[in-house]
Amino acid sequence: MKLSELVTGIEAVAVCGEQGLAEKEVAGAYVSDLLSDVMGRAKEGEVWLTIQTHPNVVAVAVLLNLAAIIFTAGHEPEEQTKAKAEEEGIILLKTALSTYETAGRIYQLLTGAGRA
């Protein structure tokens, strides 16, 4: 699934890298606020749901080749985080939906589970 389709489904807006949404393919998702956990388990092409908003999240996304970082529950990335993401070409998204709801919708979108 393209990132642009997913963005609509989770009521997200792009904070950084909007021009890349239509091309970026989403392989899956990972949810965690512990950076070592993300480093150890998230895979290339996945989106990462977190409420950690400091610049180091960009380093994690770069090293793992993640498709995007999604800040959930209305969390806003810090200015430095945005600047770093621009510099590194990492897509940042934000949504007002809770982490639970965001993850649930992504799961549905990617697997088709729970569709009537």
Next chain:
Amino acid sequence: MIQRFPVAGEDFSAAGEASSKIKNILRQVGEDAELIRRVCIAAYEAEMNLVIHAGGGEMILKLDTDMVEVIAQDRGPGIPDVELAMQEGYSTASDLAREMGFGAGMGMANMKRCASEMLIDTEVGKGTTVTLRFKTGKN
């Protein structure tokens, strides 16, 4: 080939840059994607330990025909009990580091899992050198 990257202590915003440079070099020399992924994870954890625990240090990348070596060297406080430090969940990170999502006690375990070989040379009050070796399969 040997390359050295200085890492500043307590500078969380720049942390990860040395690992990022290592990643770019490995890409340029055409290493396998899965190997790069393993090196990146381990290098990032080692770099974060320099930032969080050691007051900074140096990351060294050595490329050989059949081996990638990443060395994290510091003159920090040293590790009093290596076995305990290797235990998943054990951490001595500051509250600030924990609030930022570091210090989950998973770093050393991540390094060990990703590397083909991991050596720790440490002395309390003197510093620590962590050597991470990755077999490349190229001969």
